[in-house]
Amino acid sequence: MPILTLASHSLHYRIDGDGEDKPWLIFCNSLGTDLSMWDPQAEAFSRDYRVLRYDRRGHGLSSAPPPPYTLADLGQDVLALLNALAIRQTHFCGLSIGGLTGQWLGIHAGSRFGKIIVCATAARIGTAEGWASRMDAVRANGLAGLTAATAERWFTPEFNAAEPAAVAKVLGSFAATSIDGYVGCCSALAGADLRGDIGRIENSLLAISGADDPVCLPADLDAIAAGVAHGRHVSLPGRHIVNLESAAAFNATLSRFLEGRT
Incomplete structure (x- = not known):
């Protein structure tokens, strides 16, 4: 099991695809998920790319340093992973907090990245007050009680009914995420506001929204695409975890963008 050990925590990661001549493509998961949320993308893209996935600090098999965390902490974790693996440059695809991490990286370390894809995200997700309430609730009651509402926010009723195994996974x-890791990332979201900074991103950027996403609206992704130098927005059927709900369309859209066909 590949693990990168850092000063305060460890990061679990996985590489799919081989061949030193292939370009790198990294996927960054959403709050309360692990790297398996990208299984359909890893399978599709590992033929032409070296696909790197990792569990964010406090998620999956990565350890959880004591909260709070900042968005800069999450971005620096990505850079530490790239440095440890001697990856000079990679394309980046992140969803929700992963997309916010991608924006931070584009602002602060754009030369390390080729094309950037941000999905179901915003330059400012929610409010500090809302995240403070979420943290209080999770500290008091854990995550299990949030799973039903999470299923509704993340997937349409049709997908919940048609793909119960995928939703259950x-x-x-989500329920297995450490409390410290979840709360720490909520604190990062509470303090993150990149609306005044995304204009500094020079990378080609694709924003992908879920058409029925109640968490990060299509308008949020449209604003990101409009706010960067080279941005485009595509909306696909589904809610927040759009890479799973519209996996085939998501993969086709991502492939066209990476290959310069859109």
Whole structure:
């Protein structure tokens, strides 16, 4: 099991695809999930890319340093992983807090990245007050009681009914997330506001929204695409975890963008 040990925590990661001549593509998961949320993408893209996935601090098999965390902490974790693996440059795809991490990286370390894809995210997700309430609730009651509401926010009723095993797998990783890791990332979200900074991103950027996402609206992704130098927005059927709900369309859209066909 590949583990990168850092000063305060460890990061679990996985590489799919081989061949030193292939470009790198990293996927960054959403709050309360692990790297398995990208299984359909890893399978599709590992033929042409070296696909790197990792569990964010406090998620999956990565350890959880004591909270609070900042968005800069999450971005620096990505850079530490790239440095440890001697990856000079990679494309980046992140969803929700992963997409916010991608924006931070584009602002502060754009030369380390080729194309950037941000999905179901915003330059400012929620409010500090809302995240403070979420942290209080999770500290008091844990995550298990949030799973039903999470299923509704993350997937349409049609997908919940048609793909119960896929939904159950995602919700299982949600419930298994460490409290410190979840609260720490909530604190990062509470303090993150990149609306005044995304204009500094020079990378080609694709923003992908879920058309029915109640968490990060399509308008949020449209604002990101409009706010960077080279941005485009595509909306696909589904809610927040759009890479799973519209996996085939998501993969096709991502492939066209990476290959410069859109």
